[in-house]
Amino acid sequence: MDTKRLIIFIVLSFGILFGWQTWMEKNNPQPKLASAVATASGVSTASGVAAAPVPAGTLAKGQVITVETDLLRAEINTVGGDIRYLELLKIGATDDPKKPFVLLQDRGQHTYVAQSGLKGDGLPDHTAVFTAAQTSYKLAEGQDAVDVKLEYTGQNGVKTTKVLTFKRGSYLVNVSQQVTNSTDKPLAATGYYRLIRDGKVENPGMFGTHTYTGPAVYTEAGKFQKNDFSAIAKGEEKYVKTSKDGWVAMVQHYFVSAWLLNPIGQQSVCAPNDCRFELGKIANSDNLFYAGTLVDLPQIAPGASQSKAMSLYLGPQETKILDATAVGLDLAKDYGMFAIFSKPLFWLLDKIHAVVGNWGWAIVIVTLLIKAAFYPLSNASYRSMAKMRKLTPRMEALKERFGDDKMKFQQAVMEMYKTEKVNPLGGCLPILIQIPVFIAFYWMLIAAVEMRQAPWAFWITDLSVKDPYYILPVIYAVSMYVQQLLSPPPPDPMQAKMMKMMPVVFSVFFLFFPSGLVLYWVVNNLVSIAQQWWITHRIEQEDKKAAA
Template sequence: MDIRRLILFIAISFGILFFWQKWMDKRYPQAQTTAQTATASGTAAAPGAAGAAPQDAAALAKGQRIKVTTDLFAAEIDTNGGDLRQLQLLKHGAQGDTTQPFTLLQDSGAHTYVAQTGLIGNGLPTHKSTFTSSQAAYALADGQNKVEVRLDATGPDGVKVTKIYTFTRGSYVINVGYDITNGSTKPLATSAYFRLLRDGKPADQSTGPSMFGGAHTFTGPAVYTEEGKFQKVDFSKIDKGEASYTQSAKDGWVAMIQHYFASAWIMSPLDQPSACGAAACRYELKKLPDGLYSAGAIIDLPAIPAGGKKDVTVELYAGPQETAIIDHIAPGFDLIKDYGIFTVFSKPIFWLLDHIHKVVGNWGWSIIILTMLIKALFYPLASKSYRSMAKMRKLAPRLEQLKERHGDDRMKFQQATMELYKTEKVNPLGGCLPMLVQIPIFISLYWALLAAVELRQAPWILWIHDLSVKDPYYVLPVLMTVSMYVQTLLSPPPPDPMQAKMMKIMPLIFSVFFFFFPAGLVIYWVVNNVLSITQQWYITHSINKADKTSAA
């Protein structure tokens, strides 16, 4: 009976995972977009601003590159528009080659993904204007906390604009702003736009686990405001015109999300004044030519009087979705880490796992300790289940006698079986509850590990160098298969010989799924099985010992 419940449990778990992924594929198809013949504005004209932003060309023009190196970044800023065109994360290895840094932003290669800003107004510098810099390279020196990159451009009638990037040691937040000096003889009306420009191709999913080798994780824009809350918009809906997103708010942020990493313009950082000022920021998600998409915000600046100055600065987050970091960026920013439909369980599970890791310092051992804590939590239910199974095992010879007595009359056999259970006070379904309770725990841990960039390229022991991908030598899945088979030997055998044979090979069939699961998840399942075997043996041994004592 136990193995049938175990298989039912696993089947339900995989069924939920399978149909959830199918539903996600249908709701968030990651189709690559084709080039569009229509043109679109780089950003909308702001009320009161003189003129509109220039139209986007089919390709990003390139100028001189300014290289910036810090403790976390290797960045390249192009003088054409002052765009942040390339950004490598030095603390995170590239997929498949940990000796090379992970590239988040780029304007050549597999993706087009850059951060752009500009000013709206006749003659004011946009993302297509040419800037100048006094240096071709900047580096964060030892003992230096910040490095500042200043780019200069001229505007109409004596207007001077300086675009400033500020990189801070130990921070994935880059301050991007403008200093505007109105040297003209009349007030200057302008707005500033900050946007992320990206193609619609999905991010590399090869690090993500799934039942069949590739998990679906969301790639696309997202917006958060206090009023509108968190909203993800997939590229296909923008293509179909089903997600023409425009919203005004005095708070929030706009982001591009992919598996493990994100970039975002933060309008209202945590515990800091909003960059929107007195006026509301206007958020926009839209399609541009050449298969590109824009996710950005516009800030309407107050009129700058003749001879006056004005500055505006917005934070750009570009980095990993590490819980310890994103929790302190902005309200609601932790939502970029997608735990799936079981967030209510996954988030506290990862919180506990993270706190265990702070003590032991290794994610593999943290998962083992977490498994032991979960097992201890459900021990009362498991104990009841195993006691029920032990009684069922003792009744196996009597069930076999009933089967022989009633022959092929299955109705009488079932009636006699239920009568036997009633007489011996055995509940045949007594072992189901612990299995059912563990289903949301198992799936929640699956999504917690899927979302955890903290486990990306995190080693455990020996051959396990990355807990977020499958075991390269399949040692853990084999151990899991063996442990499942041992559980079948400890469980009451079904009366039907054919069914008994099927129950013995079912662990092998279901274990195939685990060959493609991340090593971290398989560690959980192996340890869980070993603890279950130990508990089951101990309880069965205790019952048998008690029976012998009472018989004596």
């Protein structure tokens, strides 16, 4: 492979990386955005959950109940007992790290709420008005959990109690619905739990790339199944409809909310029957979607009570937390099409971070380990490049000898390579191997909430965003230029000019890359320069000894 083909390969690699998502967006457009307002007017017929008539585009408002723990600050509305607002107190907002990140909201930029209700004669759905003993709850010192108790009594005397339990040190909210049958007939009841979100999608990536935003369903049978808003709007969603295990979620960049059928360490809420998953579009709305599950309660005899409790995860996509919460929940962390490389890289990075305590230094160490792992291959490649560099004067002589006869020139060059036992492909191998690692690092850093607002040192205060002063991209450009000086120059003048432009071209890309990714590549280049210089120096010493 000559230099010209190498350049083409690199350009095509970046084209594949940055062009794929652009093509997907163009061929699978998101539904037209409407104003971010919620609705309580019901859902499409697939849901089977009827609601009282409320004007489309509004969300009925009742009394607001506030809850605060060490990790969460929530607002619950007495209409339906919805969680309509949620702040993550330990996680900074995107535009101001000093403020808490807002996940759920019924006002502002998004509509994103968690609803629950019951189907059955005289039972409260998400439009029913509950009563509460108090309007404010706060987890006290030494207290492990706080319960928010809501009550509703239907016209037939059936009493329903909904309890939302918030625990210390946890992003899980337990939602229990208990029905007491005060009638003289058996009562059938079905609980439903859903997440409602508008279809607005942010784009955290560059050049058309972005992580997934939208509904997702996981079951042991169907595994992880994404259905974006555009597919749901067209009625083309595909997922496992019934299951005794799994979860249903709304996924966005860095965060996820999910109703869990069987959290780690707990029995499934679906026994003895299967639960039913449902995705759809809210009726009478232009841009509101739901993802939820339906759970049947055992038949309730007269005078008896039955209850079901569902777990709701509302938090960041931290791998350790997701792994400890539910099977498969870590799949909500979108590594894109390069997950096969990104996951092992993050595993290694996480292990090193546990020792050094800094994600930036963990990236440096992972880079050094990768370079050490590929040292035998790099050694062979750089030796090949050093030998080719020695052949440069002879190559120039051949060029003058054959002039414009490129065919004879190429034949003579290949004969020279054969005689001198030089492999022209050898110098390309380090770059070829680094490309999938580079792309995997890119997706890992985009997906990893652990990198969000994580400082390294000096001026780098957030490894997930670009270098604010563009210092790392400049260092990268210089290091790439030095690498070119150590490499054999291309025989073709046009190729030589293109190679001189490569540091500038790539540095323009790197101006917008996450600083953690640029840090990886800078360290990689510096180590490569040291390796290449050392190997070239050894070959020169070997030649001197051979000549002596």
